[in-house]
Amino acid sequence: MNFSKDLVDKLNNRNAKALKEFFVGFYPSLCVFAKKYIPESNIVEDIVQDSFIVFWEGQKLFDDIDILKGFLYKTAKYKCLNHLKLKGLRNEILEGGFDKDDLLYELVLEEETYRIIHKAIEGLSPRSRRIIELSMKGYKNPEIAEELDISINTVKTLKGNAYKLLRKNLKDHVFVLFLLNQVLNM
Amino acid sequence: MNKIQHIVKVAELIAKNICNQNDSVEKEKLDSWKNESLRHERLYDKIVDWDNFQARNKTYKSFDADKAWDVFYYNLSKKKTKVRILSILKYAAAITLPLLVGGLIFYFQSGRQQTVSEQMVSITPGTQSAIIVLDNGNRINLEEKELSELVENDGSVIQNKNGELSYTAIKEKTLGQKHLKNTLIIPRGREYSLVLSDGSRVVLNSVSKFTYPVAFDMNKREVSLEGEAYFEIERDETRPFYVNINGLRIEVLGTSFNIKAYGDEEEIYTTLVEGQIKLNTAVNDKEWILKPDQQAVLERSSNQVVVNDVDAKQFIGWIRGVYSFDNQPIEEIVKTLSRWYDFDYEFNSENVKKVRFEGGLNKYDDIYPILDIMQSTGKIKYKVEGKKIIFM
Numbered sequence: 001m002n003f004s005k006d007l008v009d010k011l012n013n014r015n016a017k018a019l020k021e022f023f024v025g026f027y028p029s030l031c032v033f034a035k036k037y038i039p040e041s042n043i044v045e046d047i048v049q050d051s052f053i054v055f056w057e058g059q060k061l062f063d064d065i066d067i068l069k070g071f072l073y074k075t076a077k078y079k080c081l082n083h084l085k086l087k088g089l090r091n092e093i094l095e096g097g098f099d100k101d102d103l104l105y106e107l108v109l110e111e112e113t114y115r116i117i118h119k120a121i122e123g124l125s126p127r128s129r130r131i132i133e134l135s136m137k138g139y140k141n142p143e144i145a146e147e148l149d150i151s152i153n154t155v156k157t158l159k160g161n162a163y164k165l166l167r168k169n170l171k172d173h174v175f176v177l178f179l180l181n182q183v184l185n186m
Numbered sequence: 187m188n189k190i191q192h193i194v195k196v197a198e199l200i201a202k203n204i205c206n207q208n209d210s211v212e213k214e215k216l217d218s219w220k221n222e223s224l225r226h227e228r229l230y231d232k233i234v235d236w237d238n239f240q241a242r243n244k245t246y247k248s249f250d251a252d253k254a255w256d257v258f259y260y261n262l263s264k265k266k267t268k269v270r271i272l273s274i275l276k277y278a279a280a281i282t283l284p285l286l287v288g289g290l291i292f293y294f295q296s297g298r299q300q301t302v303s304e305q306m307v308s309i310t311p312g313t314q315s316a317i318i319v320l321d322n323g324n325r326i327n328l329e330e331k332e333l334s335e336l337v338e339n340d341g342s343v344i345q346n347k348n349g350e351l352s353y354t355a356i357k358e359k360t361l362g363q364k365h366l367k368n369t370l371i372i373p374r375g376r377e378y379s380l381v382l383s384d385g386s387r388v389v390l391n392s393v394s395k396f397t398y399p400v401a402f403d404m405n406k407r408e409v410s411l412e413g414e415a416y417f418e419i420e421r422d423e424t425r426p427f428y429v430n431i432n433g434l435r436i437e438v439l440g441t442s443f444n445i446k447a448y449g450d451e452e453e454i455y456t457t458l459v460e461g462q463i464k465l466n467t468a469v470n471d472k473e474w475i476l477k478p479d480q481q482a483v484l485e486r487s488s489n490q491v492v493v494n495d496v497d498a499k500q501f502i503g504w505i506r507g508v509y510s511f512d513n514q515p516i517e518e519i520v521k522t523l524s525r526w527y528d529f530d531y532e533f534n535s536e537n538v539k540k541v542r543f544e545g546g547l548n549k550y551d552d553i554y555p556i557l558d559i560m561q562s563t564g565k566i567k568y569k570v571e572g573k574k575i576i577f578m
Contacts (some may be wrong), residue, residue: 020255028249035245045249049258056262070190106229109193113233114242125440125461127385127420148385149355 003065011068012061023052026069030076033111037080037098047083051075073108128162131155252506256548308573311550312392312526314349316378321366321400328378340366342383342400355383355401366400372413375528382409386427387418389505392525393448411445416505418442419461434484437464443476444502451521454484457501467491503546510546516566516577519543527553530574538577541565 003025010018027048034044054075055068062068077098084093097103124132127148134144141159145152196219220227232238315329321339328346336344341356351370372378372394379389383401390396394413402408402425410430419427421440429436431447434454441461447454456465458476465474465482469489474482481496503510509526511519517539520531526549533539547556557568557575567578 020259023258024251024255027251027254028246031249032242032245041248045254049254049261052258053261064191066191066194067188070188073190102225105189105193106225108190109196109229110233110238111242112194114239114246118243118246125421126387126418126442127422127440130385 008062008065008068011065014056019056022065026072027052029111029115030072033073033107034076034080036107037077037096038083043083044080047076047079050079069112070108073104077104124162128158131158132162135159309527309529309553309570309575310375311552312375312377312528314378315373315376316351316390317371317373318344318351319369319371321368329376338366338368338400340400342366344368344400349377350379350381352381353383353400365403367397368400369395369397371395374525377526382407384422384425385420389416391415391504392528411447413448414444414446414504416442416444416502421461433468433486433489435466435468437466439463444498446501452486454486455481455501456484457481457496457498459498459502465491504549507549508546509549511544513542513544515539516541516543516560520575520577523553523556528573529553532574532576534576534578538566 003022007018007022011022030048030051031041031044034047035041038044038047051072055072060071062071081093081098084090084098093099122129130148131144134147139147141152141155145155148155150158196216220230315327317325317327318336319325320336326333326336333346335346338344343354345352345354370378370380370390372390372392374392376392377390379387380396380398381387382398384407386407388396388398388409391414394411394415396409396411396413396415398409399407405425407422407425407427408430409428412432417429417438419438419441423439427438429438429445431445431454432449434447434456436443436445436456439461441463442459443461443463444457444459445455446457456463456476458478458480460478463476465476465484466472467484467489472491474491474493476482476493479496479498481494481498481501483492483494484490485492500510500512504526509522511522517533523529524531543560560566561568569576569578
């Protein structure tokens with residue numbers, strides 16, 4: 001949902017500009033996902049790079065962007081398991097239930113939801129974003145006021161504005177509001 | 187329905203439920219999903235857990251997508267070099283000559299290394315440095331002095347770290363106190379960035395001069411610029427932000443935009459990335475309002491302003507280490523590059539100046555591969571003499 005509607009058509013035509021938009025927007029999510037299987041970030045990044053190559057050089061066409069994302073999640077998972085097998089870490093696979101489809105779907109649901117939230121925060125003005133980010137670091141209102149050199153009331157107002165803006169941006173993805181409520185009321 | 191699409195639907199159901207915005211049918215659907223298994227119920231609890239979200243964000247931020255894209259594109263073009271060169275030559279026959287496409291640069295670099303290295307090491311990519319002029323007129327060259335912190339006369343603290351100056355104003359300001367001003371001068375082949383006392387961020391390109399108060403007024407924020415800068419202004423409706431350029435004044439609320447206003451260029455370019463800005467020319471009362479992805483071009487001689495729709499990203503590439511050119515004459519391209527790579531240049535004929543190129547380059551890489559690519563089109567030749575490049 002974070003990508004434009006015609007993006008998948010352009011990707012099916014292997015349009016390089018569209019690829020860049022999709023790659024930059026989806027790469028970190030795929031890394032977060034793969035890191036649940038393999039803790040080493042550098043290996044995770046290699047695997048994610050390879051997964052994008054598999055898509056780009058393949059002939060496969062996709063009906064919508066979610067299906068393409070699903071394809072990449074599955075490809076990355078497959079490559080992670082291969083890596084673990086090569087390293088002789090079959091026990092880790094069994095203990096973590098890494099070969100189970102259930103785990104794959106749970107991780108996808110988790111990451112896809114958080115993507116929406118992340119995108120919403122990115123869309124805020126620099127100041128609102130900073131306030132939200134400080135909140136995310138666990139700062140309380142008085143601490144934010146101190147950090148940004150503004151009054152507590154201003155912090156409250158800015159938080160309220162940010163909240164309104166997010167509600168507008170997200171429309172039916174109200175789930176996000178629940179999480180943000182926790183931030184804003186902290 | 188594909189399983190993945192089903193998952194996205196479930197996420198939306200969970201969302202609506204939490205905010206009491208779903209109808210009874212949706213509520214039932216979600217409940218039955220939750221009741222399907224203990225796993226579902228646990229997963230639901232996990233997703234709405236704030237600590238879990240925070241941990242995920244930390245991991246997410248540790249991956250640099252732009253950098254990864256460069257690697258990806260490099261690997262891709264390495265594989266497909268042959269095809270790409272063919273398409274470049276095809277293009278070269280047309281009016282616009284592709285300069286280079288991302289990773290291609292590496293190919294030419296490795297192919298030409300020997301000839302390049304013996305010939306010329308005189309022209310190199312720029313680095314991060316600047317000269318700061320304090321309120322009392324003292325000049326400090328940040329390249330010569332290792333400086334981590336400075337204190338201005340009013341007690342404001344200026345921190346210097348990783349190519350960025352950061353201002354922290356003193357909390358209590360005496361009424362009627364005179365505002366101290368600093369100036370940052372960026373020489374050829376240099377760049378620097380700055381965090382002003384209100385938290386706004388300014389990235390300055392080569393051959394630029396930026397003057398700003400150490401601490402801002404209560405009712406307005408005002409700075410002045412010559413050269414090129416990218417601004418990310420903190421929103422503060424009680425204190426509008428003004429940028430003064432010779433012949434132009436720009437009023438800003440919270441927003442980000444790029445200004446290119448070099449004294450040796452006829453036009454001033456103001457490009458808006460997000461938010462909204464208002465432009466006033468010095469001579470008349472007219473004003474122009476810019477929306478995101480719009481660019482105002484002011485012609486200095488006539489004071490005419492034209493507003494165009496553009497892809498703003500193309501004009502701020504330099505802050506991320508990339509210069510890109512869209513069907514521009516080589517004269518303009520070389521002028522831009524000469525500020526960063528710090529070289530002089532000469533054209534042997536008027537015709538050469540008009541040859542057009544498109545494409546981009548990584549500004550922290552050597553310039554020679556790009557020159558070679560231009561030359562490989564057969565439209566121009568170049569020769570390097572010390573710090574000067576001659577185009578034929």
